Amino acid sequence: MTGARQALVLDELRGVLAEVTGRDELRAIPAGTALFGPPVALDSLTGTRLLREVRQRFGVDVAAEDLNLDALATLGTLASFVASRSELPSGRP
Amino acid sequence: MLTVPPAGCVDVWWLDICTVAVGRGELAELSLEEHKRAASFAFRADRRRYTAAHVMLRRVLSGYLDIPPSSLVFRREPCPRCGKPTGRPALPFGYGVHFSLAHSGDAVVIAVASQSVGVDVEQQPSGCVCALSGDMNEADAEWGRALGEAARHDLVIRWWVRAEAVLKCTGEGIGHGIGSFPVLGSPDGPPGPAVPGGPEQLMAATVVHGCSLISLPAPGGYQAALALAGQASSVRLAVRAPWSSGRRRTARA
Numbered sequence: 001m002t003g004a005r006q007a008l009v010l011d012e013l014r015g016v017l018a019e020v021t022g023r024d025e026l027r028a029i030p031a032g033t034a035l036f037g038p039p040v041a042l043d044s045l046t047g048t049r050l051l052r053e054v055r056q057r058f059g060v061d062v063a064a065e066d067l068n069l070d071a072l073a074t075l076g077t078l079a080s081f082v083a084s085r086s087e088l089p090s091g092r093p
Numbered sequence: 094m095l096t097v098p099p100a101g102c103v104d105v106w107w108l109d110i111c112t113v114a115v116g117r118g119e120l121a122e123l124s125l126e127e128h129k130r131a132a133s134f135a136f137r138a139d140r141r142r143y144t145a146a147h148v149m150l151r152r153v154l155s156g157y158l159d160i161p162p163s164s165l166v167f168r169r170e171p172c173p174r175c176g177k178p179t180g181r182p183a184l185p186f187g188y189g190v191h192f193s194l195a196h197s198g199d200a201v202v203i204a205v206a207s208q209s210v211g212v213d214v215e216q217q218p219s220g221c222v223c224a225l226s227g228d229m230n231e232a233d234a235e236w237g238r239a240l241g242e243a244a245r246h247d248l249v250i251r252w253w254v255r256a257e258a259v260l261k262c263t264g265e266g267i268g269h270g271i272g273s274f275p276v277l278g279s280p281d282g283p284p285g286p287a288v289p290g291g292p293e294q295l296m297a298a299t300v301v302h303g304c305s306l307i308s309l310p311a312p313g314g315y316q317a318a319l320a321l322a323g324q325a326s327s328v329r330l331a332v333r334a335p336w337s338s339g340r341r342r343t344a345r346a
Binding site: 049052056 | 220
């Protein structure tokens with residue numbers, strides 16, 4: 001896994017987050033931001049939509065593969081987990 | 094002092110966070126834990142939503158218990174599935190008051206009953222929610238197949254609030270999966286707008302997973318559901334605070 005690949009996934013995930021929450025400010029959150037509860041306040045519906053989108057776009061079922069859901073701790077850990085198990089997002093170089 | 098609803102009955106309080114003043118007096122009613130959690134939100138709107146909801150929860154419960162809002166202590170019940178401390182938020186043993194809190198967008202809804210209760214509200218989300226159909230119980234998903242896109246989005250959110258209300262009532266939460274039982278019963282639409290306060294209404298319920306489940310009349314653009322522990326075929330609903338949008342008013346930060 002390269003840093004460039006993880007950065008691409010990170011960028012794509014920020015876009016997914018902004019899309020499922022309808023909140024553009026989430027396009028700029030740092031990789032270390034916690035996803036559930038504070039500080040970005042993802043509720044259960046948006047969290048589930050995020051995982052569904054990740055499965056569709058990257059082919060990675062986070063809930064099935066990471067039983068403790070450690071991957072969901074922060075945006076960065078989710079990006080690392082997805083980047084290590086997926087092809088690049090569709091339509092990306 | 095408010096009377097705790099008898100068995101089979103539930104009180105519902107709707108609040109618009111835009112109408113809730115959150116000043117020093119209100120903040121003083123919250124616990125240290127609630128302050129810590131509020132402080133950790135990155136965005137002001139989330140902090141305000143959380144704070145307003147918890148101030149109102151304490152004030153509503155205080156009315157039933159004759160205990161000052163700031164003196165209320167909450168605990169977390171164990172999850173009935175795995176025993177971890179992730180179950181229902183609850184008052185101390187022996188109080189005889191059960192509650193459930195949900196918020197989405199500007200809406201906060203609080204349900205109070207004398208038996209376990211779960212409530213959920215969701216603002217119609219932005220974007221397509223069809224991907225969630227994959228999490229639905231097969232019988233529920235079937236209802237959406239013949240629908241156009243907008244009606245399917247409505248159905249998916251109706252499914253979600255009904256399933257989440259049941260899982261909040263049982264204390265399981267969605268961590269153990271959300272589609273293991275059907276909750277729709279029929280593809281009927283939501284039961285209409287949030288009703289004014291006043292006379293109690295008897296609402297036909299669907300018995301699901303040990304709960305009596307109803308779709309709750311909700312503000313425009315939102316869907317809500319409520320589950321009461323038990324196998325009753327109806328729920329008597331009293332709206333103690335009707336929905337009143339405060340979008341045009343100035344909220345004090």
